Amino acid sequence: MPKPYPREFRDDVVRVARNREAGVTLAQVARDFGIHEMTLQKWLRAADVEAGVKPGADSEQARELRELKRRNRLLEQENEVLRRAAAYLSQGNLPKMMYPLVGELAADGIPVAVTCRVLKLHRQHYYRWRTQPVTDTELAEAYVANAVFDAHRDDPEFGYRLLADEARAAGHSAAERTIWRICSNNGWWSVFGKKKTRSTQRRVAGPAHDDLVRRDFTAEGPNRLWLTDLTEHATGEGKLYLCAIKDVWSNRIVGYSMADRMESAIVVTALDSAVARRGADGHRVTGCVLHSDRGGQFRSRRLHQALFRHRLRGSMGQVGSAGDNAAMESFYSLLQHNVLNRRRWNTREELRVAIVRWIERTYHRRRRQPRLGRLTPIEFETIMTKTANQAA
DSSP states (O other), X not given: OOOOOXXXXXXXXXXXXXXXXXXXXXXXXXXXXXXXXXXXXXXXXXXXXXXXXXXXXXXXXXXXXXXXXXXHHHHHHHHHHHHHHHHHHTXXXXXXXXXXXXXXXXXXXXXXXXXHHHHTOOHHHHHHHHHSOOOHHHHHHHHHHHHHHHHHHHOTTOOHHHHHHHHHHTTXXXXXXXXXXXXXXXXXXXXXXXXXXXXXXXXXXXXXXXXXXXXXXXXXXXXXXXXXXXXXXXXXXXXXXXXXXXXXXXTEEEEEEEESSOSHHHHHHHHHHHHXXXXXXXXXXXXXXXXXXXXXXXXXXXXXXHHHHHTOEEEEOOXXXXXXXXXXXXXXXXXXXXXXXXXXXXXXXXXXXXXXXXXXXXXXXXXXXXXXXXXXXXXXXXXXXXXXXXXX
């Protein structure tokens, strides 16, 4: 089953359909975007419901209902965790090790993430405990930790040396260094201890990827090499930022996103849109290289996580070298001359509709490119895909 189209793409199609010129039919708009006319009509009806023009439950209300059901189910799970934890800790003949309780709750259908969050445990530690057997040393240290915790709860003024004395008095043998490590790992410090201040150092950008392209902007098939970059243009309401992703094989813009702020979210949204749209077309994106410059948005942790989630590989050019991403710069140059600099734009919405219309209608389906044998990107992908299927 193909993945649904991204929400931003559907909104852009609805904008273009509503602002279409006189004489342009819905069928023509649907063909320009490569979707079925019935799909476009369904999107328009859903947009009318959300705008209040037509009666019905809009997507926001449906989303709120799903969110309320999810929160209700989550509250029930959290209450069950607290109830079972209270009963578990009330058994005096058992050590206060919570990991067995996490396993029991997981067997009853409560997610490990919920239990660990309520009990303030680390999931990684729980899974490590499950894969590695508990040694006698660890079990003895756990009993010592329980005794230290009881002593610290009764006398918060005690430092680790006095807590060691209390643990020995309770019948546990442990060195002061071991007691200090237990207190340090759990944050059990004397209330008279020196407060530790958090570092105020500025967060630095993530590591840069190696240059896997080296200015070789060619690909033997779809979803082998994608290029991306950011651009901006001023409107009467402020700047509009655009992040586009181009497939080098056919020069098609497989994903894009626009926003009023240049943050990493715009890049992640464009990448998610590209993966969703290519998946809807039946293409595989695993192993594809995403090449960009070394801007902070492309080195963010969110984009690194998105690349890992979609099983893509990152690539970056050198600092201050525009030629390392020249193929993407050429697309933005066309956009600049054909759309951005043609007139003054009063609103971001007006410019957004113009950009989407030019990409989907003109660039993809009407602008023939010499590198593609005087074909448009859509014609090139259609012909080459049919040829590959016949050869297979």
